[in-house]
Amino acid sequence: MLFYFWNGYSRKNCNSTDRDTRRDDHDDHRCPVHPLSGGKEEWIRVKLEIRGLSFNYNSRPVLKDVKIEVKEGEMVSLLGPNGSGKTTLLRCIDGMLKPKRGGISIDGKDVREMKKNDLAKLLGYVPQRAVNVLPCSVFDAVMIGRRPYVGWGSGKKDREVVFEILKLMGLEDMTLRSFDGISGGEMQKVLIAKALAQEPEILLLDEPTSNLDLRHQLDVLKIIGEIVKEEKVSALMAMHDLNLASRFSDRIVLLKEGKVYDVGDPKSVITPESIRSVYGVEAIVEENDGGRPHVIPLRAI
């Protein structure tokens, strides 16, 4: 059932020519072949590239020379304690903050040279929480994600896309409910649905599970994982829960005081040593049912 809807939502029928030409244009922009990688990943393109990014709030440096690459169809988690620059990094990528130094490029194109509207078609941003002083209906909130595509009104195609995404996210029962009449978890799902309605190639998520209960956490991350794999969307998400990040992401970027402390697959990054150094917490790292690391925190150092 899910698959049906995902096919329906498939972007093949939506400016596919545009997308294909872009792909051809930048065929040369592939990730460098690592001599030791088994040759399996070597032709996966780099989708999002962050080079030497630095950002200051007033004179306080928040990001220092951050380098991250996110490949196509890859789910990358940004981990790090509060104030390590996760949210700032996401906001820099989406153009809400102007970085002091360094560059961000998507498919080899610098985002600063793109129009806001075109960038909004590539990047779907999910904020930590929504302001809702004057709440609209859930349907209208998701429809906001179609704004880069439509002019003044909303066409039939936009409504179709929104209906399908609402179904996919399991929000169909609350379509017409007011945005402030739903739970925090449902609100989070609506924000993700809004980002999906943008039909983005990259999803930026700022702590997508922070307001959710156990079941919704797994549910939301599973949906994001499926979108990433089936639609070849790349996802970069700031996370607080080490175990969820370890279970669901392909790679992990560990930030410490605005610098990249370590990058790699969950097994190599989530270790007792790195947790002690970055979080200042004594922890045991075991293996979960999927062979991924599982953290049991013991005490703050």
Next chain:
Amino acid sequence: MNIHEIKGEIEERYAKYTARKFGILFALLTSLVILAILVTPLGAASLSIGEVFHAIFSRGSSRADIIIWQLRLPRILMAIICGMGLALSGAVVQGVLHNPLASPFTLGVSSAAFFGGMIGGAFGVGMGLNVGFAFFFGMLALFLIYGISKRRGMTPETVILCGICLMYLFLALTSVAGMMGGAIGMSQILSGFLVSSSWESVLTTAIFLIITFPLLMWCARDLNAMALGDDTATSVGINVNRTRMISMVLATLIVSAIVCFTGVIGFVCLISPFIARSVMGNDHRFIFPSSALIGALLLLERILSQELQFNR
């Protein structure tokens, strides 16, 4: 249940939901027309409905014709335009500031604009200059409030308190200027005056309303997105600051044009968007027209109750 059925059901419910909103808009429009027809025969000189219709369509020089064309029609049209414009600008200001208590009246914009209009009037050049001065002072008040609230991170309630301070400041200035010039009394300043409307004022304000309304409707969608937070709006490609600026300038423009002719009419711009929100939800594309219609209805209703009170 079949997937198609579920989807069809959502679509159907959404269609109904939208149809209901259009239905309310239509009902508001109809009641506006009916109320306008009901109000026209009322006034100091008692005219029958038949006389009124005859006067409207024949436009001769009889007593009834003159009363209708020179007194009643301008006043009724002015009430409609003025109610629409003020209510619309109230809805815009609330949407931009995310503050359901905000309105040109409670932020002091109306009284600042009125003060400006009076200063402009003192030069005696013409209505264009009046509106220009009113606009300048209105923007000044709005930016003062907006700037302070941004810089100090004020809560919505504090913003309104500051606005009310500004409102009284400008009302005081206006009354001083008014007393020195001897032009108008304080009671008129505070309650607004629709009685002395002329065709000139109707036309001028109508032009401002006709220009600004479509532009504001064009901003409505972006304001919807901004209601979910600036981050969300920016991420779908909206230039948040530009949209905010455009809609505030347009809202102040309507208010200034209206205030120059009618004085400060307070309640419409605060109450109409409120009523509109309670029946329409918070979609600005529907709030703007419905709020405008409700504003016009409220002012017409005010004329109606005045006439019923004094002339029966």
